[in-house]
Amino acid sequence: GQQSSVLQIRYAGCKGVVTSDPALDGQEKQLILRTTIELLNEKLIHVFSLQNLTTFSNLCHESFFRQIILNCCLSDIHSLRNRAHIQVDKSKARYMYGVVDEYGVLEYGQVFIQFSSMNSLETTILNNQKVVVTKNPCHHPGDLRTFDAVNCKELQHIKDCIVFPAKGPRSHPNEIAGSDLDGDEYTVIWCEDLVPFFTKNPLPYDYDDDIKLKKLGRAITKNDIINVVLNICEQDNIGRLSNLHLAYADKFGLNDQRCIALAGGISKELDSVKTGDHPYTENDIVCLGKDLNNERPDHME
Numbered sequence: 001g002q003q004s005s006v007l008q009i010r011y012a013g014c015k016g017v018v019t020s021d022p023a024l025d026g027q028e029k030q031l032i033l034r035t036t037i038e039l040l041n042e043k044l045i046h047v048f049s050l051q052n053l054t055t056f057s058n059l060c061h062e063s064f065f066r067q068i069i070l071n072c073c074l075s076d077i078h079s080l081r082n083r084a085h086i087q088v089d090k091s092k093a094r095y096m097y098g099v100v101d102e103y104g105v106l107e108y109g110q111v112f113i114q115f116s117s118m119n120s121l122e123t124t125i126l127n128n129q130k131v132v133v134t135k136n137p138c139h140h141p142g143d144l145r146t147f148d149a150v151n152c153k154e155l156q157h158i159k160d161c162i163v164f165p166a167k168g169p170r171s172h173p174n175e176i177a178g179s180d181l182d183g184d185e186y187t188v189i190w191c192e193d194l195v196p197f198f199t200k201n202p203l204p205y206d207y208d209d210d211i212k213l214k215k216l217g218r219a220i221t222k223n224d225i226i227n228v229v230l231n232i233c234e235q236d237n238i239g240r241l242s243n244l245h246l247a248y249a250d251k252f253g254l255n256d257q258r259c260i261a262l263a264g265g266i267s268k269e270l271d272s273v274k275t276g277d278h279p280y281t282e283n284d285i286v287c288l289g290k291d292l293n294n295e296r297p298d299h300m301e
Contacts, residue, residue: 090118092191096162098173098181103154108168111147113188114159123159127151131190133162135177137270139245139263141254142204143177146196162188170204178207178267205260207267214276228276235278237285241266243296244288250297262288 005020014033024030079085094115106112111133113126126149134144155163164172164181173179176186189195216224245262252258265279272278280288 088189088191088194093187093189093194094160095185096160096188098162098164098179098184098186099158100181101155101163101165103152104166105152105154106150106163106165106167108165108172109148110150110165111172112152112155112158112163113149113190114156116159125151125156126190129190130195131188132195133172133176133186133188135179135184135186137242137266138177139242139266140177140205140260142175142202143263144196145172145176145201145204147172149190162186174207175201175204178205205264205267231276232273235272237278237280238266238269240285241269241280244285244292247292247296248288251292251295258291 003020006017007019008017009015011031011033016033018031018033021032024032096113096115101112111131113131114123116123128151129149130146131149132144132146138144171180173181173184173186179186241262245259245266248256248259248262268275268277268279
């Protein structure tokens with residue numbers, strides 16, 4: 001009989017038209033389909049949607065997508081276990097620069113926060129809401145402060161930064177890891193699960209210990225500058241001290257006096273570039289490690 005050159009077929013979920021190809025005679029593959037024939041078109045998808053079929057119901061069972069989901073889960077678990085990375089919804093936390101209330105409308109313990117949306121021009125003002133604020137690096141229990149976010153008409157033109165009051169016995173930025181308002185960036189969180197239930201803040205560390213600067217009694221020379229730079233490079237112990245503090249806090253608790261002392265020492269070490277004062281010698285750091293029996297928590301491995 002006559003052989004057809006064109007066939008309309010349905011095969012393994014594919015629907016379309018195929019033509020005969022003499023080049024396939026004697027070949028292993030007798031049917032070759034274009035990728036477009038394997039896809040549902042937009043109109044057919046809409047028709048399927050009317051049949052009460054669960055959208056993408058089997059997508060997570062497909063081996064490729066299942067492996068993607070599994071890898072994402074493993075990556076998140078690895079970040080949680082090894083680096084303590086906890087993702088917070090961007091609608092409930094932000095990194096913000098700090099500025100001062102020039103209008104004097106904020107009282108001590110209050111802040112003003114207005115943040116914008118990534119996808120629109122709308123802004124949100126936090127009003128009568130508790131927020132926690134800190135700055136990295138933070139080591140002392142008092143570096144995490146709780147404030148009342150309030151709405152002030154005079155400050156509504158300021159957005160995407162945190163406004164601190166100019167009133168009070170001590171500036172709030174200084175209470176937070178001894179920071180200031182010359183460009184420091186703060187972590188601001190108003191997620192209910194992370195805002196402490198207590199209202200009284202821990203006593204902040206006194207970061208304003210007076211350290212007398214060295215007086216040479218002569219003009220500064222290039223060798224003096226070289227020695228300072230070399231001193232900074234040779235005695236940069238911030239990383240080691242921070243790791244020791246993390247290990248001490250895990251073993252003894254953040255309120256332990258050894259942790260408190262380390263927090264103060266780290267603050268002074270951060271300022272050593274300006275002051276030239278290093279609170280811990282190499283021998284001191286070695287002894288601190290020995291007091292821990294050189295043990296480290298699992299998440300620091």
